[in-house]
Amino acid sequence: MFVKITVGALLVFMIFNLFKAMMIMLKGDSQExxxxxxxxxxxxxxxIMIILLIAMATGLITPNPRPY
Structure with a gap:
């Protein structure tokens, strides 16, 4: 459960940084x-990729055995 919460928080942080970069791009004259x-x-x-690979290797999460 901890891995899922951590990955979810990192995804939210990633989207936040994406929108922050977009706002700087739209302003055009920013110092940052x-x-x-x-x-x-x-x-x-x-x-995120490293956390997922480590979690799968240690058995904390298991991938879907078959997609269908």
């Missing part, structure tokens, strides 16, 4: 670089 938020988004997605 947009790449800061895009980089956070990429780092968050990499962390």
């Amino acid at each position: 670089p947009m790449s800061k938020y895009i980089g956070r988004r990429v780092l968050t997605s990499a962390a």
Whole structure:
């Protein structure tokens, strides 16, 4: 259950950074670089993938055996 909550929180954080970068892009004359938020988004997605791989390897979560 903890893994699912952590992944969900990281997904919300990733979407927040996406919208923050969008607002900077739309303003155009901001002092903050947009790449800061895009980089956070990429780092968050990499962390999600690592957490999922570790959780599957340790048996905390199990993948669906058959999709149909």
